[in-house]
Amino acid sequence: MKWEGNRESDNVEDRRGMGGGGGGRGFGGRSVGLGTIAIALVLSYFLGVSPTTVLSLLTGGPAPVQMQDAPARQPPDTDRMAKFVSTVLADTEDTWTGLFRTQGATYVKPKLVLFSGATPTACGTGQSASGPFYCPGDQKIYIDLSFYRLMQQRFQVSGEFAQAYVIAHEVGHHVQHLLGISDKVDGVRRRVSQAEGNALSVRLELQADCFAGVWAYHADRARSILESGDVEAALNAASAIGDDALQRQARGEVVPDSFTHGTSAQRVRWFQRGIQSGQITACNTFEARQL
Numbered sequence: 001m002k003w004e005g006n007r008e009s010d011n012v013e014d015r016r017g018m019g020g021g022g023g024g025r026g027f028g029g030r031s032v033g034l035g036t037i038a039i040a041l042v043l044s045y046f047l048g049v050s051p052t053t054v055l056s057l058l059t060g061g062p063a064p065v066q067m068q069d070a071p072a073r074q075p076p077d078t079d080r081m082a083k084f085v086s087t088v089l090a091d092t093e094d095t096w097t098g099l100f101r102t103q104g105a106t107y108v109k110p111k112l113v114l115f116s117g118a119t120p121t122a123c124g125t126g127q128s129a130s131g132p133f134y135c136p137g138d139q140k141i142y143i144d145l146s147f148y149r150l151m152q153q154r155f156q157v158s159g160e161f162a163q164a165y166v167i168a169h170e171v172g173h174h175v176q177h178l179l180g181i182s183d184k185v186d187g188v189r190r191r192v193s194q195a196e197g198n199a200l201s202v203r204l205e206l207q208a209d210c211f212a213g214v215w216a217y218h219a220d221r222a223r224s225i226l227e228s229g230d231v232e233a234a235l236n237a238a239s240a241i242g243d244d245a246l247q248r249q250a251r252g253e254v255v256p257d258s259f260t261h262g263t264s265a266q267r268v269r270w271f272q273r274g275i276q277s278g279q280i281t282a283c284n285t286f287e288a289r290q291l
Contacts, residue, residue: 001160002225008083009090013140014075015115075114081145082114088164089141091225092171095218099280100178110134110174112141112167132166134173136182141170159233161226165212165271172211176204203285206270210283213274221278231275235268266291 075082093109100107113119118127122137128144135142147166151157176182185204189197216234220226270291273282285291 001164001227001230002223003084003087003091003160003164006087006223006225007090007094008086009093009109009112011093011109011111012075012082012086012089013111013113014073014082015113015119016145017116018119081148084160084163085112085114085143085145085167088167089171091219091223092168092215094222095215096171096175099214099218108139108178110139110141110171112143114145115142116144116146132170134170134177136173136177139174139177141167141174143167143170157233159230161216161230162233165216165234168212168215169208171215172208173204175211176208181207202266202291203288206266206291207283207285209267210270210274210285211280213271213276214278214280214283216275217278234271 075086077083089112093107097107097109113121113126115126116128118125119142120126121135121140121142123133123135126133126135126142128146131147132141132143134140143166148163151162151166173182182204185200189200192200212234216226216231270283270285
């Protein structure tokens with residue numbers, strides 16, 4: 001992926017290292033290493049299980065909240081990964097600002113927070129075990145960069161564009177928030193069964209995948225960011241984190257009613273639809289008869 005030398009975003013907050021240190025965390029009176037947290041991350045983020053519940057089961061006790069109270073700061077210029085994240089975020093800003101403008105609307109740029117361990121958010125305490133996530137309450141994307149190591153170690157997914165896809169997916173949730181889509185879905189989910197709510201979550205997640213593809217389409221046309229193998233890397237990432245693949249890996253069986261993000265094939269299909277069309281209207285998963 002060609003990104004070096006491109007504009008970096010000013011909307012990145014670096015909270016790493018604030019409010020705790022060491023290689024492990026204390027849960028239920030025990031020390032929990034990064035390996036345990038990594039397992040909790042996989043189960044909670046991709047299978048819809050609360051990270052607090054997972055850590056409690058793994059350690060035999062509840063997981064206390066760790067808050068980071070120090071003010072946010074800009075990441076250091078020498079941090080290559082932070083520069084990469086800032087550049088990808090800037091690219092999404094440029095793309096979505098242009099797309100919103102064509103519709104006579106204004107794109108409100110989200111902030112991206114780099115953190116480690118845990119951090120306060122408007123949606124409650126964000127934890128590394130939750131994986132990357134978007135909080136509509138403060139319009140911020142939160143990511144612990146150790147997630148990228150997990151992608152490579154556990155799922156054999158590597159490549160900068162695959163990492164950019166993760167950010168673009170969360171930005172897709174921000175776009176859904178600005179368009180009022182996520183609020184409508186949340187309203188309906190409160191009135192339906194858990195299985196029906198999960199099905200709506202799948203459609204929401206697949207649309208965010210499609211929006212990530214829309215970004216990639218326009219970013220490449222404007223700034224030629226894609227190199228050979230980049231799209232394949234993103235498709236591998238989408239495939240690796242499908243609900244069916246993750247459940248099969250973790251449980252040895254697949255339970256479709258519990259899906260919250262979509263199957264591998266679905267995630268690949270909707271990302272492809274976005275990157276091939278470049279059209280927001282192509283991402284209407286809620287009216288699609290077949291996902």
